[in-house]
Structures are given as structure tokens and as C-alpha cells.
Amino acid sequence: MALRLLGRGRTADVYALDDAWVLRRYRDGLDARREAEVMTYVRAHGCPVPRVRPDSGLAPGELVLERLTGPTQSVALLRGELSAMDAGRELALLLRQLHAVPVRPGADGPVRHLDLHPDNVIRTARGPMVIDWCNADEGDPALDWAMSALILAEVAVEPGRAEAGAAREVLCALLAEPLAERLGERLGERLGAPAGALDEAWARRAANPTLDAAEKGRVGDAVALVRAVLQGGR
Ligand SMILES: Nc1ncnc2c1ncn2[C@@H]1O[C@H](COP(=O)(O)OP(=O)(O)O)[C@@H](O)[C@H]1O
Ligand SMILES: [Mg+2]
Known part of the structure; x- marks a missing residue:
């Protein structure tokens, strides 16, 4: 399945999975698990951070995140x-x-x-x-x-x-x-x-x-x- 590229930063590519979720993938295979943990922690304490979907079967450099709409x-x-x-x-x-x-x-x-x-x-x-x-x-x-x-x-x-x-x-x-x-x-x-x-x-x-x-x-x-x-x- 071809995913639509939504955004590219210096380290990651971000693809739309559907209307609700995006896949964020590091180009250099960096491990994103700690990042997922930090995002979940601060979000639980009210910080405005996209939800992290607990997925199995993701590569270590991948995260599934709540899809946000709006300009940077x-x-x-x-x-x-x-x-x-x-x-x-x-x-x-x-x-x-x-x-x-x-x-x-x-x-x-x-x-x-x-x-x-x-x-x-x-x-x-x-x-x-x-x-x-x-x-x-x-x-x-x-x-x-x-x-x-x-x-x-x-x-x-x-x-x-x-x-x-x-x-x-x-x-x-x-x-x-x-x-x-x-x-x-x-x-x-x-x-x-x-x-x-x-x-x-x-x-x-x-x-x-x-x-x-x-x-x-x-x-x-x-x-x-x-x-x-x-x-x-x-
Ligand atoms: N949750 C999201 N929903 C929608 N677009 C996103 C989301 N996360 C990132 N993007 C898009 O992808 C781009 C790069 O994401 P970012 O996480 O900043 O990666 P990098 O580490 O490469 O800078 C963003 O500028 C934005 O356009
Ligand atoms: Mg960035």
C-alpha cells in the first residue's frame, strides 16, 4: 500500500494512515520507544501532545500518532x-x-x-x-x-x-x-x-x-x- 507523505523534517518522514492516524518513521532507524513513553507521560499530565497509538508490529523507528490538522x-x-x-x-x-x-x-x-x-x-x-x-x-x-x-x-x-x-x-x-x-x-x-x-x-x-x-x-x-x-x- 502506498502511503501519502504528509510531512518531512530533518530526521523523520510522516505518512497519513487514515483520517485519524499518521505513521512517523525515522530515516536512520532511531529507536522511538522512549519517545513514545515520554509523549504518553506528558500527555497524561495535560500537555498538548498527539496521542500515541499502542501498536504491535511496528519497527523500532516507527510511531503511530494522532493525526493533527493545522499549520505549523x-x-x-x-x-x-x-x-x-x-x-x-x-x-x-x-x-x-x-x-x-x-x-x-x-x-x-x-x-x-x-x-x-x-x-x-x-x-x-x-x-x-x-x-x-x-x-x-x-x-x-x-x-x-x-x-x-x-x-x-x-x-x-x-x-x-x-x-x-x-x-x-x-x-x-x-x-x-x-x-x-x-x-x-x-x-x-x-x-x-x-x-x-x-x-x-x-x-x-x-x-x-x-x-x-x-x-x-x-x-x-x-x-x-x-x-x-x-x-x-x-
Ligand atoms: N501528528 C501529526 N499529524 C500531522 N502531521 C504531522 C504530525 N507529526 C508530524 N507531522 C508533519 O510531519 C513533519 C515532520 O514531523 P516531525 O515530527 O517534526 O519530524 P522531524 O524530526 O523530521 O522534524 C511536520 O512538520 C508535520 O508537517
Ligand atoms: Mg520537526
Whole structure:
């Protein structure tokens, strides 16, 4: 049976199975079982995450997920249906909601998505839903904020990139949110502190095999932009 390709990211292909379900398949055969477990856990605690169908007979790199309908944040931004300010706020709300999920016994902190950016949020009629949980782990939530900020900043510093201006505005809106929070005052410090979450995010992006050499070359500039925004500049 030929499946209809719905979407392609950097690591996975997503096919429509029917109106209700999609098949997400890693191209490199990465094991998706832990990802399924994390998604099921945070969903049970109210996070907007597609349902994972408990399937037998799937290959280790395959997941059957609830089919979502709607544009990604990126597409909504591009079409002018969503402002950069609202996109940044939405990302901040999603991060905060995720980090409020009870820490699992034995874990070092709350679940972190670590790749929460406008391509990984689908805006459905029921609200924004978070996809693409392959990098998720558990630990200090400051790293999750730092990864989102850095990924946005990477787009913002890319010469000639059409979305650069919007990405910068989304970044500013995202970082304006946690800083206004009680917990956020410390978060801003930890994000920008030497050897803090931002440096760890830098190391992770520099080691990410899905980034090409030119993209990796810009991560340092992106870190500088995040620091500038944290210090109140743009
Ligand atoms: N549950 C879903 N329902 C509908 N489309 C989806 C779903 N999950 C992913 N997609 C589509 O597939 C694309 C890639 O999925 P994603 O999980 O982000 O993979 P990658 O790790 O390769 O980025 C998304 O941008 C979206 O268009
Ligand atoms: Mg993705």
C-alpha cells in the first residue's frame, strides 16, 4: 500500500494512515520507544501532545500518532495568521506547561523537549500541539528555554533568510516571558551565565548531526544574539 507523505523534517518522514492516524518513521532507524513513553507521560499530565497509538508490529523507528490538522507555527507566521509576539508567547506557555508536569521518580528534573521551535508546533482547532519529541530528556528546564532561544536566534542571524526578522521578534517575545516570571528572574541569569544553559545549548547544537557546516558556523553568532536579547538589547 502506498502511503501519502504528509510531512518531512530533518530526521523523520510522516505518512497519513487514515483520517485519524499518521505513521512517523525515522530515516536512520532511531529507536522511538522512549519517545513514545515520554509523549504518553506528558500527555497524561495535560500537555498538548498527539496521542500515541499502542501498536504491535511496528519497527523500532516507527510511531503511530494522532493525526493533527493545522499549520505549523512557522507556516502561520509566514501567512500572517500569527504575530511573532503571539508565537513567542505560545512557545513560552508550552515550555512552562511542560516543565510543570510532575518530575518522574528518579529523574533529574522535569521532562524537557529540547527542540521546541515554530516547526514543531502544529496549531490545531483545539490549540497548539507539540510534535517531534526525539530529543526529549529530563533535567534543568533552563536548557529547554536555551535550546528554543538558540534555534530561533540561528534563524535570525542567517544572512538573507526571509524569516530572519520574524525569528528575532519571536525570540524577543519568548525571552520576555520567563523573565517576567517569579522563577524567570533566576532563569535569565542561568540562561546567560557563563557555563550556564546557553553554553550547554551551544555545545549541543554544535554537535547536532542534522546541522551542516555553515549552520554550525553561525551558532556562535546566535549565542551572542541570545545574550544581547537577555541583556535587554536586540
Ligand atoms: N501528528 C501529526 N499529524 C500531522 N502531521 C504531522 C504530525 N507529526 C508530524 N507531522 C508533519 O510531519 C513533519 C515532520 O514531523 P516531525 O515530527 O517534526 O519530524 P522531524 O524530526 O523530521 O522534524 C511536520 O512538520 C508535520 O508537517
Ligand atoms: Mg520537526
